[in-house]
């Protein structure tokens with residue numbers, strides 16, 4: 579039963595559990611009971627047990643293949659054991675049971691009883707042997723241990739399932755957070771792209787202004803003659819080293835040359 583089903587409440591998981599239990603009982607009980615009811619020739623207990631456990635094992639493997647879900651094997655062991663015991667009783671009642679152990683046990687009991695009777699007749703205080711009870715006890719302990727191991731494995735599987743669900747839940751939450759973070763980053767990237775577009779427009783404007791200024795500088799450089807207030811008869815450009823301080827005039831070059839001035843060799 580999955581955790582999701584369990585979380586949906588008893589109105590859902592109790593009918594599911596009961597139907598599942600019924601189907602499991604029918605599946606694992608069909609062969610042992612039908613075989614015990616139909617069988618006509620004599621069969622030994624061991625052979626009957628082997629047949630039942632093998633058939634139901636194949637049935638369990640078929641269930642695993644169909645449902646694609648692992649099984650602890652506990653339902654298989656439990657219900658095969660229960661229905662095989664019931665089938666054994668049916669076989670005994672129908673007189674088609676040839677249990678060597680059963681016959682030998684009966685023989686032992688008869689012999690023990692005979693010995694006991696003879697001993698009692700002879701005056702000895704001897705109790706009849708109880709070997710069969712010991713074997714039953716050992717068998718019961720063995721089967722109980724197997725069932726306890728199966729229950730333990732089931733519990734471990736259930737706990738692992740809970741842990742796996744927690745891990746999946748954490749991973750899903752992390753994925754949601756990462757998704758949110760990606761959305762935030764995308765918004766930030768979009769804003770930065772808008773800023774870049776605006777800055778590129780400003781750069782274009784500044785470049786246009788620069789071009790105008792360069793043209794203006796070129797105009798003054800080619801057309802203007804700077805004349806110092808001295809007797810040198812030369813005209814200069816703005817970057818000339820002689821143009822340190824003092825008063826000056828600015829004329830166009832043609833006018834300066836008409837006044838008899840000539841270009842300074844240092845800056846022209």
Ligand SMILES: [Zn+2]
Pocket residue numbers: 813814815818819820842843844845846
């Ligand atoms: Zn000069």
